[in-house]
Amino acid sequence: MEASATTVPGGRSVLERSPAARLPDKIMKWGLTGLAGGILVLIAYFFIRLIGQSQSTFSSSGLSFVFGNDWDPAHSIYHGFALVFGTLITSAIALLIGVPVAIATALYINELCPRRLRAPLGMIVDLLAAVPSVVYGLWGVYVLIPKLQPAEKWFASTFSFIPFIGGGTVTGPNYFIGGLILAIMILPIVSAISREVIATVPRENKEAALALGATRWEMIRIAVLPYSRSGITGGAMLGLGRAIGETIAVVLVIGNAAVVGHHLFNQGYTLAAVIANEFGEAANNTAHRSALFAAGLVLFVLTLVINIIARWFVARGERAQRGATPGISSALTAGPSGEGI
Amino acid sequence: MSATRTVLPEVSTRRRRTDQVMRGSLVAATVIALVPLILILYYLLKKGVSAWGRSGFFTSDPNGNFFGNPGGIRSAVLGTLEIIALASLIAIPTGIGVALYLVEYGKQGTFAKIVRYFVDVMTGVPSIVFGLFIYIVLVLGHVGGSFTGWKGAIAIALLMLPVVTRASEVVLLLVPDSLREAALALGAPRWRVVTRIVLPTAASGLVTGSLLAVARGMGETAPLLFTAGATFVATADLGQQMNNLPVQIFTDITSPRAEIISRAWGAAMALVVIVLILNLVARLISRRSRLA
Amino acid sequence: MIPPDTTSKETTELSTAGDQSEETTEAAPDLSALGVREGAGHAVDVKDLHAYYGQLHSIKGISLMCPANEVTALIGPSGSGKSTVVRCINRMHEEIPGARAEGQVMLDDLNVYADGVDITAVRRLIGMVFQKPNPFPTMSIFDNVAAGLRLTGTKSDNLRERVHRALRAVGLWGEVKNRLNEPGIGLSGGQQQRLCIARTVAVEPEVILMDEPCSALDPVATLKVEELIDELKDRYTIVIVTHNMQQAARVANSTAFMLDGELIEHGPTNEIFTNPKDERTERYVTGKFG
Secondary structure, three states, rough: OOOOOOOOOOOOOOOOHHHHHHHHHHHHHHHHHHHHHHHHHHHHHHHHHHHHHHHOOOOOOOHHHHEEEEEEEOOOEEEEEEHHHHHHHHHHHHHHHHHHHHHHHHHHHHHOOHHHHHHHHHHHHHHHHHOOOHHHHHHHHHHHHHHHHHHHHHHHHOOOOOOOOOOOOOOOOHHHHHHHHHHHHHHHHHHHHHHHHHHOHHHHHHHHHHHOOOOOHOOOHHHHHHHHHHHHHHHHHHHHHHHHHHOOOHHHOOOOOOOOOOOOOOOOOOOOHHHHHHOOOOOOOHHHHHHHHHHHHHHHHHHHHHHHHHHHHHHHHHHHHOOOOOOHHHHHOOOOOOOOO | OOOOOOOOOOOOOHHHHHHHHHHHHHHHHHHHHHHHHHHHHHHHHHHHHHHOOOOOOOOOOOOOOOOOOOOOOOOHHHHHHHHHHHHHHHHHHHHHHHHHHHHHOOOOOHHHHHHHHHHHHHHHOOOOHHHHHHHHHHHHHOOOOOHHHHHHHHHOOOOOOHHHHHHHHHHHHHHHHHHHHHHHOOOOOOHHHHHHHHHHHHHHHHHHHHHHHHHHOOOHHHHHHHOOOOOOOOOOOOOOOOOHHHHHHHHOOOOOOHHHHHHHHHHHHHHHHHHHHHHHHHHHHHHOOOOO | OOOHHHHHHOOOOOOOOHHHHOOOOOOOOOOOHHOOOOOOOOOOEEEEEEEEEOOOEEEEEEEEEOOOEEEEEEEEEOOHHHHHHHHHHOOOHOOOOEEEEEEEEEEEEEOOOOOOOOOHHHHHHHHEEOOOOOOOOEHHHHHHHHHHHHHHHHHHHHHHHHHHHHHHHOOOHHHHHOOOOOOOOOOOOOHHHHHHHHHHHHOOOOEEEEEEOOOOOOOHHHHHHHHHHHHHHHOOEEEEEOOOHHHHHHOOOOOEEOOEEEEEEEEEEHHHHHHHOOOOHHHHHHHOOO
């Protein structure tokens, strides 16, 4: 066909692009889509392999892996309640100490402190997340443990009448130090999310409270906190997920004793710590290795579930209050760095 | 007009006191929150500087000797740099790529929503689990040797990925649509719009996100424990076991020798210095150039 | 100030009477529901007020007398400082970081800016209704109205009584009496604004400041609120900022015209609109600018 005013040789309209010119677009589009999909497939694949490797432990121990209390690799018994217990206790301590402090810092930074201090203070709190967990562990072992031990001993003997919290022998590494270090480590993320949430409280609600004659604290109590409840809960849960999965700092300060300690200042163990600690000796023992993988699987599922619930809370906070910024979700992930071990 | 006497209502002392007490405790809590960071930095400086001062700290490798000079941290530093370099090479383009997909093509579609959700959820996965993943798939499978540097790099890349993706997505979303539309209206094909307009505009934000991801990756220990192995020698070969700073510190902490513990402090300070610098640079870049 | 709350026979009769006769969903505002008020009303006298936003000198020496039990309207183009003046009266202006005010605001013989004056006490005496209705989103209708009362520890029986009365006073009672526990933000815009007024009125202030209270409302809701303002002035002194000159003409006893942070003219409303003394006022009210 000859060329005309609107066609080029070959019959294609001038307005169409040649197949060759459309190729890069196609490559980019499908390449990137494939990349995204590939990530999903990869994670699913890993999950399946992890299940596979834990299989033998679950088929031999069944539910006692989680509920039975007898972690005895030497005799091939893998009942890990002590691990679960330690994980729960240290996380509970971390939440009890860390969340109120984090919310308080968020309230202070957003509502009370002078304008020009806001950004620097926020940055310093966020920097806590940048400290590698091995450094927290190092500091915990050589600074926190020795310095706190006298106070712990005093506390244990003075309050020995309170079950669990008081009494018992005070070992250097113990549940409390583990929980305390975790509290410090989850502080930045809970604080960052709380700050984002609190910043979305509409100014007019705060003004309404003040105009009614509320003091500053009363304004926070009736206008800021109720509004931020869902989002802050989500943030706390993300902190919980972090605390549950933290390995290196905990393995250095909890004592790694596979027993259910009866006192706050006893040694213990966690699911994450056992993996790091016993990996070496399990290298040639498939049963032991499988048990460690099982612990990893429990950890993975636990943190997955907690994450999903947490995000639901945060989304609920965003939905319920119309016009909330999308910034909260980005603070969940891109904010403080160093969430790992 | 007679002036009426105006009496201010009483504000009960209880309310006033509650206000003061609660405000005071908010301040106190903030101070408490800052204390650990200050203490850690203080001890790092105090104990780390003396380690740095020892000869050969940065220029010799750790040796396994029980007596005498335990050696420095050279192989650890080199190993970390190599592993993180490879991890970044994998994670950063991939992460930005996924973010590009989400912003330019997927947008609010179902598939994109699923991807976005799972990337979000990935940030909450403990890093030790990523180590286990790689261990199972690559190490147990004896793919190209047992413990190697590159396997450690993949594990680290896995946990850097969601950080890069989410940070990049936020930044790419900030590029105004009007820029894209203007370029498209001029007849530019989509891929050109992405490479010539979108990416350069978002560049500083992308760099920030990547730096933060690198900082996070550098601090990770657990995944490397069962992927890169533990060794003392320096090597440029990623196909071998490779030393790295976090694992070196971890191993040193439990040593009974004071010189080795001192080395741990020195190594910790080196690590923290690098990580803090990365963080501060990232924040400076993001502060300097805010998109829109 | 009104006498301490007792369930006086008069008011209980009103309450029960109201319950029985309220079959319709609409009701006129009924300020007598609030009970008898002792003492004359209180005037607001602003003397040489200067206000700053950081370095910006926004209000440049304004003196304005708002007589007791009257509605004083502030009109003027955007940016003239009307809202700022009003926010200085209950000292809300200084809540903005970097903002401050100087001068005197006399609530009869009390200078609100005097040393040692407790701001929260001032705000109990001077209530404020905002441009955008702002009921507390997490609170029910009841809790919204009760919010100010709870701050001062009003006991629960007394509380319930006063909340009901405030809702009656603003004419919302019929519309919400069966859903007091539902969220405050579930109401329509006009209802929300009346809810906010009920919240303000419940703590029995002396003065009510209104910053463009109808600008976010539709015309029907606007008329309802204006009807309410007309009732409110018998009991309170009202200062209202408005963009809408027809509104000023409808509700205000006197009107003040502001321009660029200065008070240009203040006088009886119909004079301002039909026979303004200042040329700038004349240009504004005839629509030549602003």
